[in-house]
Amino acid sequence: MSQRNPPRSSRLAALRTLVLGAALLVASGATAQVGGQAPAGAESSGTPSIFAGSMVSLRQQVGAPSFMKDALPDYNPNVSTALLLAPRVRLGDRFSLSAMITITRELTNSDWTTDDGETTLSDTFLTLGAALWNNPKLGLGLSASAQLRLPTSKPSLQNSMIGAALFGLTASWSKGFAPLGWQQSLSIALIGRVGPFAHRYATGSFDSPWLEGCAELPSGCGQFSNDGARNPVWRAQGIGAVTWGPAPKLSLSLQGGVFYDKLGEIPTATSRSGFEVPRSGTDPDARGIVFTALYLNYSVAPAVSVALGTETAHLQLQPDSTYRQPFFNQFTTVLLAVRLFPDALVAGLRSGS
Numbered sequence: 001m002s003q004r005n006p007p008r009s010s011r012l013a014a015l016r017t018l019v020l021g022a023a024l025l026v027a028s029g030a031t032a033q034v035g036g037q038a039p040a041g042a043e044s045s046g047t048p049s050i051f052a053g054s055m056v057s058l059r060q061q062v063g064a065p066s067f068m069k070d071a072l073p074d075y076n077p078n079v080s081t082a083l084l085l086a087p088r089v090r091l092g093d094r095f096s097l098s099a100m101i102t103i104t105r106e107l108t109n110s111d112w113t114t115d116d117g118e119t120t121l122s123d124t125f126l127t128l129g130a131a132l133w134n135n136p137k138l139g140l141g142l143s144a145s146a147q148l149r150l151p152t153s154k155p156s157l158q159n160s161m162i163g164a165a166l167f168g169l170t171a172s173w174s175k176g177f178a179p180l181g182w183q184q185s186l187s188i189a190l191i192g193r194v195g196p197f198a199h200r201y202a203t204g205s206f207d208s209p210w211l212e213g214c215a216e217l218p219s220g221c222g223q224f225s226n227d228g229a230r231n232p233v234w235r236a237q238g239i240g241a242v243t244w245g246p247a248p249k250l251s252l253s254l255q256g257g258v259f260y261d262k263l264g265e266i267p268t269a270t271s272r273s274g275f276e277v278p279r280s281g282t283d284p285d286a287r288g289i290v291f292t293a294l295y296l297n298y299s300v301a302p303a304v305s306v307a308l309g310t311e312t313a314h315l316q317l318q319p320d321s322t323y324r325q326p327f328f329n330q331f332t333t334v335l336l337a338v339r340l341f342p343d344a345l346v347a348g349l350r351s352g353s
Contacts, residue, residue: 053088064334101124127148142171147193239255260287292312
């Protein structure tokens with residue numbers, strides 16, 4: 001990896017939160033997932049294709065502070081274009097295999113990439129899903145998932161991530177109703193997940209050690225190469241989503257997630273002067289992350305939908321130890337997405353031929 005430019009600490013913290021927290025808080029039909037599933041409003045076309053539920057999304061996203069020059073001491077707009085690829089394959093009646101990766105190009109001056117105009121990848125998610133129980137009459141369902149996360153993003157590689165695995169259960173309820181003849185739908189999903197993260201080192205690392213000549217020391221360069229940001233060793237997730245369809249082609253989805261990270265142990269740290277400094281007793285061994293998202297989705301056709309939404313992620317504490325607002329803060333993103341469902345597109349072409 002080439003030498004990187006030192007990023008501003010607040011921007012790097014935001015980036016790590018978005019990536020390590022599965023920066024995409026997404027839903028598919030009546031279920032919500034983190035990574036490896038289509039975003040909110042991405043409903044299955046109902047076709048018998050084994051690829052039903054697959055999606056390609058092109059989204060334009062803007063950081064909320066971009067609209068307010070006086071919101072922060074330094075005006076730092078963020079505008080980017082992202083291509084999300086979320087294929088899904090049905091493996092029989094009960095199992096499915098899905099994947100997700102996002103390719104992003106920031107159109108403004110990036111704070112963390114090596115070169116201007118650089119296109120970056122997210123981590124890669126592979127998810128095996130299994131339907132455990134389903135009652136169509138009541139609209140209830142229960143499923144399990146096993147998700148593998150591969151470190152294909154720069155932040156994960158920088159933090160020496162080897163991989164992660166999350167195992168969980170999803171409970172869902174979905175029902176249609178028509179008060180006064182007005183057809184509507186309501187869906188609720190609850191997800192719980194837990195699993196380990198594996199890193200080569202307990203902290204994130206620099207591309208090169210800050211102490212020159214450390215290779216000649218008996219202890220080597222390891223203690224001079226970490227950036228102090230502790231990597232997680234376990235993560236627990238709690239996620240909820242409510243989707244209301246006021247009309248057959250229109251839906252509104254509100255989602256929220258709380259992630260709890262258990263951090264790796266670092267008994268001591270080495271200062272730039274070479275002295276060993278005990279880790280602060282007030283430094284907690286865990287971190288909390290909160291995600292919220294709101295999407296308005298319109299189905300143009302069975303194969304195409306358009307979504308307008310906002311996503312917010314925040315760390316447990318701000319630098320001054322006060323809590324950030326969970327629904328709107330400096331890391332809030334406003335987005336417009338066009339979503340394509342390949343199985344419905346192929347079905348439409350076949351029926352028209």
